[in-house]
Amino acid sequence: MTDAPASPTTRTALVTGASSGIGEAIARELAAAGLFVAVHGRNAERTSAVAASIEEQGGRAVPLVADLSAGPDEVRTLATAATEQLGGHVDVLVNNAGVYPGGPTESLSDDTVDALLATNIRAPHVLVAALAPSMVEHGGGHIVNIGSWMARVGVPFMALYPATKAAVEQLTRAWAAEYGHRGIRVVTVAPGATATPGNADSADVLAAMTEGTPAGRPVQPEDIARAVRWVVSDEAAFVTGGTIDVDGGIASTRMR
Template sequence: MQTNEQLLSALPADSTLAGRTAVVTGSSGGIGEAVARVLAASGAEVLVSGRDPERTRAVVDSILAAGGLAHPLTADLTAEPADVRAFARDAEAALGGRVDILVNNAGVYPGSRTADVTDDEMQALWATNIRAPHVLVARLAPRMAERGSGAVVNIGSWMARVGVPYKALYPATKAAIEHLTRAWAAEYGPRGVRVNTVAPGATDSLGNAKNADLLVEMAKGTPAGVPVRPVDVAHAVRFLVSDEAALVHGATLDVDGGIAATRLR
């Protein structure tokens, strides 16, 4: 089975998203990087954002080297709403004044058992996982609706619908994102803006590097038998923002190897 990087390095170029612009939050690594590179390979002009300028620039350079179009923009989405709105404004400007695709990928997942979650962790989860997507949709989706077209994809999690004893607040934020997806689909869908969620499973990404062994064990009990790769999630995002998904509204697409729907043992 090819690795995530092997697949990203050999992405075939196509014109599925030619002429469209995309903002991908938290795209300086992991799932967000894969989404940015896959969308760019399909012709989209991509705004790559992250907190680390060097990592953000490196993703842009990889897209440019492959013949795509991309721009870097450093952003901290735990910032106050006014700052997140300023980020949206700057992202629009970098993309020529128009955002056709918004991928709310940036997220944090600190904390463990309920009594051990710190106040700072609690605030970071709320600010990054719920408030920032809400602010960005409120700023960008109405502009899409004015033009009569656009697509928003929120990155959720398989944990949103499964209760586990070792982490409660993070899955709750992802459950909220699933509901926001449905509400935004109802609000903006009639005006041409499709809103959907992709829910990854146990993903072999940069943020989970220290838990690599645990991911392998979790994946053994799934039909896929292996952890999800970021590029697998990115392909699902590309489908949902493409014309092929024209009648997909308010859906949650699980890319989790079957972890949420099945039990093999």
Template sequence: MSTRLEGKNALVTGATSNIGRAIAEAFAAVGAHVVVTGRSAGRGKEVVDGIRTRGGRADFLQADLDGSAAASQTLAQEATRVLGGRIDVLVNNAGIFPPNNTATADAKTFDQVYAVNVKAPFFLTAAVAPAMAEAGSGAIINLGSWIARLGIPISALYSSTKGAMETLTRAWAAEFGPQGVRVNAISPGVVLTPAPGEIHPGEVMMKGTPAGRMGTPDAIANAAVYLASDESAFVHGIVLDVDGGRTAVAVIAG
């Protein structure tokens, strides 16, 4: 087992499926003690049991991050207790993606998406970062999205929340970086775990990219391990694109 995060305590939100689960599993595989959070206790137990079976350290905390300061503060307190008094790494991954466009997004949906995708990580960071700053070290990783910077004709609401998280990444890097807390973000491309034999519509979005295919959650998890580890000690305030070249490169077919 690698020891890149040996001795580190990590809190990963939305860690019962897809990208969050992959990050939690990757952190545990390189030595971190991970608190897995999510709304489903059953899925949380599955993730934790799998990590422990492979020799890693993990615990589950059920949490519904609804955007209230109280919910975020409670999770921060409980995670700090479970992790023995210290959180070294926070991954703000939990989020919702409603399939709507601007005309069909009602006020209730608007408020819910901003509550989960922006307010919850804002208040969770507010509850965790000061203790990191007092300790003189820590790493916060936010999840952005490629569609925050490359416009597509759907999901404007979701895109705007991810743009907010990328902006907060830079602001928090300026606010907490001088106290030793590194804040960075990952911007995933089209990332899904494909079902055997299934052709997903997301494949179309990756045509004309260097990768030419969708990514898997492991690709994002590997980037998160780097940003959480001491290997990225000189990295502050970046948005790391892990998107197969979608936002940076156009491949011209011959």
């Protein structure tokens, strides 16, 4: 990993859940756009491998390992480590890490409920509380929350996960109002049914889910990553407080 600190003019980003899937694609896209990226993950080997690969391709990255469900203190430690490793400032926070267990409501264990709430809602809240004041001090920044098309669609046997993503959309609206006049833009990017390594065994299900959408195929992690890169660019300077659907039309259209 690079030992050279970021210069005051180098834009930096912390991407949570970036050791694979959507988060990895976002980390790679932001690094390719010139940002110095802190790659967060729970698995040290996979996280380090992603950061090393980014650097091999000419980008700048550092791995950070933390369990976001472990408690708020560990999340705050992650925020501190990211700030230190990125040269004293985090300009872009991408709250991507999430867990998505499903099943009948009555069979969802207390531990599973705790993990959903801690990872999908509490961790983003703690990170914003820890990092937003420094963003303001450095002249502004960007917060991108990764949502889900399921936040606005009722799906059987998947009640709590979409509810956490609906909460994320509301946090986006509230944070945009809270921090907007201080130079921070906040946006939700909501993927549709996305093909990732974590759901590779459900490829047939994803294909069936998306066959009748305008796109006709599952979302790819790179589709989400490109949207995030645009959101944190100057081209999106007037975009804040809302949700950008990158879902192939699955949440808003019916083909048959």
